[in-house]
Amino acid sequence: MREALALKDHRSESQVYVERAATGAGVVLVLFSLLILRVGYLQTVQYSDSVARSEKNRVQVVARPPVRGLILDRQGVLLAENRPSRNLEVIPEQIVNMEDTLSDLVSVLEMSEEETARFRRLSGRTTRRFESAPVLFDLSDEQVARFEANRFRFPGLSVQAKLVRSYPQGALMAHAVGSVRRINDRDAISLNATAYASTDHIGKLGVERFYETELLGQVGYDRVEVNARGRMMRVLDGVKPTNGQNLSLYLDAGLQAAADRALDGRRGAVVAIDPKTGGIMALLSRPAYDPNLFVQGISHRNYNALRTSIDAPLFNRAIQGQYQPGSTLKPFIGLIALGSSTITVSDSIEDPGWYKLPGNERLYRDWNWTKTNDGGHGHVNIEKALYRSCNVYFYDLAVRLGIDRLSQDLKQFGFGQASVLDLPDADAGLLPSRAWKQASRKLPWYPGDTVNLGIGHGDILVTPLQMAAAVAALANRGRWVAPRMAKNQSLDALERARPSGSGQLPEHVWAPIIGGMEKVVHRGNQIYGENGTAWAYIGRDIKYRMAGKSGTAQVVAIEQGEVYEASMIEERQRKHAWFIAFAPIEDPKIALAVLLENGGGGSEYAAPVAREIIDYYLLEGAGRQVPSVAMVSRQ
């Protein structure tokens, strides 16, 4: 127990303590200095970096979408507007179990099978982390109410109101105006991510596509302060979006509707042009589809139905349908012939009903040829060749002109090229030539090809739009105006080079050709075989002077590879009916082309369509009031 007996030395104990306390105080001083250095380092060296990071934490840039420009017809009728749609959006990262959420949602919102499948498809496709993606569109008031009442059950889901494109005219304007589609992943790669930062749709067809930049507008943004949970606290500042420009078209909704009535459900296309401006007043392709179906995304079933239909409603016949022009080409060949002095107005031929190339036994028949050879048009000059649509005259004329002159001079009417200014999808048709045939078929040009070209058959192909543009040039007595959709000054800069050779024709060529076309419609009450081809159908009671020309195109082949019923095939092998016209003759206000697919004879079937449309435009339309429509855009 030595320890216990040892005296406690208080002095030395205290000394030890003082020593230790002093050491401790020193250590504390060092440690506190370390803290000061550390905090000082963070607040000086790391200062600007930290400030930047704290700003990045708190400030989020939220894009504000511009409102897409409206599309209006020439009277101010809305062709494309924006309507509010409430969509259900999902942030997939915030959802623990997508299947559970979905099954809850199905019962709350009473979703259909189709909607459920679409929800799965869209929610599984996450391109950008922590961004919401729409999965259900156009919720009803009841659905919104049900969702909001059950909102606590659905973290990561929210109802967002957005403006979406709407086409109040539906299928009527589908092919004329085009439509927007939801931007998909493939689009997103090539798009300017900033410009489309909060825009979901992009113009995919027609003027919606061509004027995408103008219609889109410029995106704005808000700099907002958010908290750590991403909740917006306040808007700091920002730049307002510049809404898209409204686009006024030359289209006339009334005329378009009249054209649709005149087609009366038949397959075909109508293009009407204002010859003074080149403005396209009607551009109709039937059958069509409802473009509204595509705005939010079309279901597979609906899309397949449209895509596989034998009537091809998605196919824009007016600008992409390529048909032989048939006899509607004859006036243009006549113009070339007169212009090149190959013929004169008084030159005539004797038409026995058939034509033979020299040294060749093949018969090229006229349409009124009979086996007994007592058909034919008898004594025929250029005017009669037009109003009787004499084939033999033009067989002979084409051979006399020769393929080289034909393929060169027909260009001036816009054949063989896409001359429309603002319809990017328009096709160019086909204007055959020796070089073309050699290149594409590896065959020389045969004289028989020229004979066929004389009546618009053979290889030549035109679209209804091209035909209408050619008629407009004819109505203008040679002054070419490029067809266009929008009343847009900037189009003048875009004006394509005039078709080569246009404006070269001398003054004297127009009267006989237009006169011949006038007689197509107005020459009547003659003996058999002397009336205009269309007079009996449209000319008896017409109240204005119209120049017209019918045409009938051969059907080359059934395009679809599928097997259809025999009766259908038979119907679809009937000839296409054309009618081109302009009126009034002295002061043309409208030039148009009508095509009826498998429609039969041009004068009998297509001409009444043309007359009905022009009647509307010149007679009914003249006195009609401009419908009062709200032109106020939602801005």
Place this chain on the structure above:
Amino acid sequence: MSGDFVRRLPGGGPSFRNQRGEFTWFNLDPWLMLILLSIVGFGLVVLHSASDGNWMVVEAQLVRLGLGFGLMVSIAQIPPYFLLRMAPLLYGLGLILLLLIYPFGIEVNGSRRWLRVPGVLNFQPSELMKLFLPMVLAWYFNERHLPPEVKPVMVSCLLLLLPAGLIIVQPDLGTGLMIATSGFLVLILAGLPWRYMLRGSVLVLVLAPALWFAIKDYQRGRILTMFDPERDPLGAGWNIIQSKIAIGSGGFSGKGLLNGTQSHLDFLPESSTDFIIAVLAEELGFLGVLSLLVLYGLFILRGLMMSLNAQDTFGRLLCGSITFTFSVYVFVNIGMVSGILPVVGVPLPLVSYGGTALLTLFAGFGLMMSIHSHRRITLL
């Protein structure tokens, strides 16, 4: 030591001057009180901002501070000899309570730290141990020859490791380590020979790899995260990244009270409790942090002066260890928030919002006051 109390001078009572001519009031040291009130006042201002200007929080903290002062004043009235006598008893009681956790403890978030006295209160026995352990060690060394030799060192290590171990396995590594540290500080102040410490350090270094595998995943994660917060920026690293941004963006003079974006937009976690220094640093900048550290430094200085004036080994060791433990809390908290120490749940003394730890602190200050004011006449 049975005669100690005979020679004790009356210390209690509302006198303004003790026998040595020092100012005192109800056994409270005026200097320590002044510094204490400054820190607490500063802390309340920061807390007001950290809680988004919520006066309810400030009031709740004021109530706790009131309780704390009450506790401190009460303990200050207890004569030190009584504390000395009670020390082993209290230590034993603390151990029993720690053991009671096993059958009766309440499990929260996978660890058992709380005991419930039904209808009265819930409390953590480990909080009591924060004071009982230094007390028992000071008591132990009070009777021993100092500096301690091998056997007392072993015994005191046992006294230290028993509660620390029980707390670490709750599991509550942070508190366990802090309690072990407070006990260890008594050992050092008692004169633990440096060579022992050297050997101990070597031992710890050798055992460290084994320790690495013994600790839990989340604890490993915290240590790894300290070295590289970007390792898990949305998980474990989030707190430290955000607090460093908060501190750094404060700059020299800060963004101004109530203007800190990191805290007010909730990027900074635990902004009114463990990470409150980041709010201070963001809103009052380097100047604010420096001021608080100066106040803490003065507090520690005064505490050390009080311990030097203590009349016996028990008083010296207890007073000194409480003071140094206090400074360790400050260092660990600020070190953790500024990213030089791993994240352990240590509040910033007197400033962080929170109940139990605050009361323990004030109880410790009460012990210091008691030791300081009840003194024999200094003959020197």
